Amino acid sequence: MPGCTSCHTDSPLNAGQHAVTGKNIRPLAVAANAERFSDPAKVEKWFGRNCKEVVGRACTPAEKADFITYLSEVR
């Protein structure tokens, strides 16, 4: 199973690269990418896909809240 870092690097402030296709991925941190978490439907879609792929199950609401809080504040 891939980790978050497989595509997003070990710093959320960095641009990443899709582990399979090589496509560039803009940074996860809001400080580096103001569009992050601005579209709720998109946020849910990616939690749905990536939690399944990385954690092997759906993420809980508390986990999602922690994740967004961290990425909104990290600098």
Added chain:
Amino acid sequence: MKRIFLIALLGSAFPAMAHRLPMPANAPASYQAECSSCHMAYQPALLPANDWRKLMAGLNEHFGSDATVDPKNGAEINAFLERNGGDPKRLGSAGTPPRITQTRHFTHHHHEVPPKFWRDPRVKSAANCEACHSAAAKGNYSEHDIAIPELRE
């Protein structure tokens, strides 16, 4: 004979024209939004409609990833791909699951690319058209515009 020579001459004078593959103007916004987050939004002419149909039916296991889209976007993307799919006779078989990179059309144009180029970290995958064809998303696949100079031959 004269005519064949003229055609050959025109072909070499305008090589870029042979490698233009624009996105159809009626592409729905959902096609870009949904497909291009993990890879380039490939021009629908790169696979026959029947293969696009197979791909769209298996998005929950799309080359190892869950790429499901909501039903409304799914229907819109399906209709677009079916309307604009490529010529199956010209493209050749894409295999199962269908891969653009397995079509005869693709292999014919890339047979001279050595394996180490595909493994280059800047390329990573043959699915990553833009690594070499930087304007691929705009439909420019001319070999004169290969983005990585040492991979240009």
